[in-house]
Amino acid sequence: MSTSTTPAPPGTQDPPAARAAPRRGRRTPARTGWRRALRRDWQLYSLAILPLLFFLVFRYLPMIGNVIAFRRFEPGGSIFGEEWVGLRYVQMFLDDPTFWQVFRNTLWIGGLTLLFCFPVPIVLALLLNEVRRRSLKRFVQSVSYLPHFLSIVIVAGITMQMLAGDGPVNHVLGRLGHEPIRFIQEPEWFRAIYVGSEIWQTAGWGTILYLAALTTIDEDLYEAARIDGANRWQQIWHVTLPGIRPTMVTLLILNIGTFMAVGFEKVLLLYNPLTYPTADVISTYVYRAGVESNSFSYAAAIGLFEAVIGLFLITSANQLSRRTVGTSLW
Amino acid sequence: MVKPSRSYRVFQGVNGVILTLVVLVTLYPFANILARSFSGERQIRAGEVALLPKGFNLTTYEIVFQDSMFWRNYGNTVLYTVVATAVAMVLTTCYAYVLSKKHLKGRGVLVGIAVFTMFFTGGLIPNYILVTSLGLKNSVWAIALPNAISVFNLLVMKAFFENLPAELEEAAQIDGLSTYGVLLRIVLPLSKAVVATMVLFYSVSFWNSWFSAFLYMDRTDLMPVTVYLRNLIQGATGGGNAGAGTEQLSQVGANIQSVTIVLTALPILCVYPFVQRYFVSGVMLGAVKG
Numbered sequence: 377m378s379t380s381t382t383p384a385p386p387g388t389q390d391p392p393a394a395r396a397a398p399r400r401g402r403r404t405p406a407r408t409g410w411r412r413a414l415r416r417d418w419q420l421y422s423l424a425i426l427p428l429l430f431f432l433v434f435r436y437l438p439m440i441g442n443v444i445a446f447r448r449f450e451p452g453g454s455i456f457g458e459e460w461v462g463l464r465y466v467q468m469f470l471d472d473p474t475f476w477q478v479f480r481n482t483l484w485i486g487g488l489t490l491l492f493c494f495p496v497p498i499v500l501a502l503l504l505n506e507v508r509r510r511s512l513k514r515f516v517q518s519v520s521y522l523p524h525f526l527s528i529v530i531v532a533g534i535t536m537q538m539l540a541g542d543g544p545v546n547h548v549l550g551r552l553g554h555e556p557i558r559f560i561q562e563p564e565w566f567r568a569i570y571v572g573s574e575i576w577q578t579a580g581w582g583t584i585l586y587l588a589a590l591t592t593i594d595e596d597l598y599e600a601a602r603i604d605g606a607n608r609w610q611q612i613w614h615v616t617l618p619g620i621r622p623t624m625v626t627l628l629i630l631n632i633g634t635f636m637a638v639g640f641e642k643v644l645l646l647y648n649p650l651t652y653p654t655a656d657v658i659s660t661y662v663y664r665a666g667v668e669s670n671s672f673s674y675a676a677a678i679g680l681f682e683a684v685i686g687l688f689l690i691t692s693a694n695q696l697s698r699r700t701v702g703t704s705l706w
Numbered sequence: 707m708v709k710p711s712r713s714y715r716v717f718q719g720v721n722g723v724i725l726t727l728v729v730l731v732t733l734y735p736f737a738n739i740l741a742r743s744f745s746g747e748r749q750i751r752a753g754e755v756a757l758l759p760k761g762f763n764l765t766t767y768e769i770v771f772q773d774s775m776f777w778r779n780y781g782n783t784v785l786y787t788v789v790a791t792a793v794a795m796v797l798t799t800c801y802a803y804v805l806s807k808k809h810l811k812g813r814g815v816l817v818g819i820a821v822f823t824m825f826f827t828g829g830l831i832p833n834y835i836l837v838t839s840l841g842l843k844n845s846v847w848a849i850a851l852p853n854a855i856s857v858f859n860l861l862v863m864k865a866f867f868e869n870l871p872a873e874l875e876e877a878a879q880i881d882g883l884s885t886y887g888v889l890l891r892i893v894l895p896l897s898k899a900v901v902a903t904m905v906l907f908y909s910v911s912f913w914n915s916w917f918s919a920f921l922y923m924d925r926t927d928l929m930p931v932t933v934y935l936r937n938l939i940q941g942a943t944g945g946g947n948a949g950a951g952t953e954q955l956s957q958v959g960a961n962i963q964s965v966t967i968v969l970t971a972l973p974i975l976c977v978y979p980f981v982q983r984y985f986v987s988g989v990m991l992g993a994v995k996g
Binding site: 409410413417419420421423424427433434437440442455500504507516522523526527528532533534537538543544546547580588608633645648659667672675679682687 | 834938964982
């Protein structure tokens with residue numbers, strides 16, 4: 377559009393040719409169009425070559441590489457495996473009791489994370505929104521974002537220090553006359569530790585988008601609600617929450633999409649053989665089976681299974697939300 | 707304004723208390739770790755250390771400072787962060803600039819190629835085999851190349867480029883600058899804000915990363931400091947070796963962990979107050995435009 381309004385387009389290309397092209401190109405519009413585009417923008421396309429190579433090699437090739445889930449892989453051999461074995465590896469993990477244990481653990485941890493970590497930022501954003509002193513609000517926000525900027529290794533380290541035998545938590549328990557608990561070694565504590573540290577790390581950062589959404593709500597709506605006699609609570613219920621609903625739904629869809637891929641790195645850092653019964657999730661099992669035990673094809677089959685469920689979850693959540701609330705990612 | 711009602715004032719008070727608690731809960735672990743790192747072994751073991759160091763000493767810092775492996779790994783982290791950020795910036799800038807040209811034929815496809823990777827990825831095992839068979843193991847490229855473009859950062863940058871005045875670039879083109887010239891001499895100087903933000907995003911994420919190094923580096927002298935810290939943590943807790951006999955040892959370990967946590971987080975904590983708002987605005991831009 378902008379090129380047609382400028383009287384003198386780039387001198388390299390004469391206007392008659394540009395005008396003639398559509399007439400000539402009527403027979404094969406697509407090909408002629410491409411040839412013109414390439415001639416005019418070849419420098420732009422050349423800038424895209426390296427990035428495209430990156431996507432091809434490091435993103436799409438591994439997707440295709442998943443075929444080793446159905447082929448026998450030999451270390452040092454082709455990355456696509458040596459021969460077809462069909463669903464042998466799928467059958468293997470379906471018969472594997474450890475697989476079902478890690479599957480259950482994944483559902484547990486994923487479900488608990490969704491249940492507790494999704495609503496906390498919303499509540500926190502609503503509370504922050506009610507703070508009238510800007511400096512105070514800014515201070516609370518800055519502090520609550522902080523854990524997000526630290527390495528997950530540091531977060532895991534801090535978590536373990538807090539829960540150590542001589543850590544503050546056990547210190548408080550001691551004051552209350554309770555025996556010290558070895559949190560990190562007890563399987564029944566793992567889920568609580570995981571979800572708790574996840575909230576600690578992500579809650580503040582999660583408020584950003586909600587706070588942004590809150591500022592876009594029309595002040596007039598509150599005015600109208602007040603005139604209609606709505607109290608504060610009713611205003612929140614009938615104006616604020618509907619105002620941030622698109623953001624809520626979008627983030628919910630994204631959370632559901634990553635449901636299966638529960639914080640792999642954090643579990644890997646926090647768990648140990650004693651807590652495997654509750655802590656071992658699909659992705660950590662894939663890591664151990666593949667990288668540590670060299671059963672690449674078997675591990676790839678489980679990884680693919682996990683990814684397919686993830687894709688299924690995100691597309692169905694998207695569909696559902698488009699039908700019910702009219703918000704969707706695509 | 708309407709005079710605040712009694713119940714609203716009560717709510718404000720409760721709200722203040724809740725938010726104060728949030729701040730305390732967030733900051734307490736940091737304060738505690740910092741206090742421990744300066745405290746004596748005996749006081750830590752007795753669980754006396756809360757907000758302030760007890761039995762102040764710098765012994766543990768000395769122990770960590772004298773560990774040549776720590777310095778080596780710290781240096782590795784700096785090196786990996788610089789190289790990986792540079793690679794990431796070049797690739798992301800190029801692609802974002804291309805995607806920002808609305809007239810470009812095939813632009814939709816180019817965007818789609820990038821965005822699809824946000825929803826479906828190859829998975830750990832194929833990636834591992836790929837990096838291994840490309841011979842990238844034990845080199846900085848194993849960290850830099852597989853993570854060279856973050857699609858989120860790409861979309862933020864693309865949105866910024868789209869908002870630049872198109873007339874300026876057209877004028878430069880008429881004056882005889884090539885596309886490369888326009889990008890280097892016109893667009894990038896105008897984009898200092900977004901370039902600085904992206905450098906921050908990438909460098910913080912590479913500074914914090916540990917898993918690629920953990921996967922692809924075989925020798926401890928190639929590890930970044932995050933993996934050094936990870937090994938300390940695992941060493942202290944792995945396999946439930948917290949028996950009575952090793953108590954003394956694990957206490958020293960716990961203290962060294964605190965010092966290492968402080969030193970690893972230090973650069974981030976130092977720049978945090980200054981860079982935080984860039985992150986926030988970058989995330990909002992990405993969320994609105996992406």
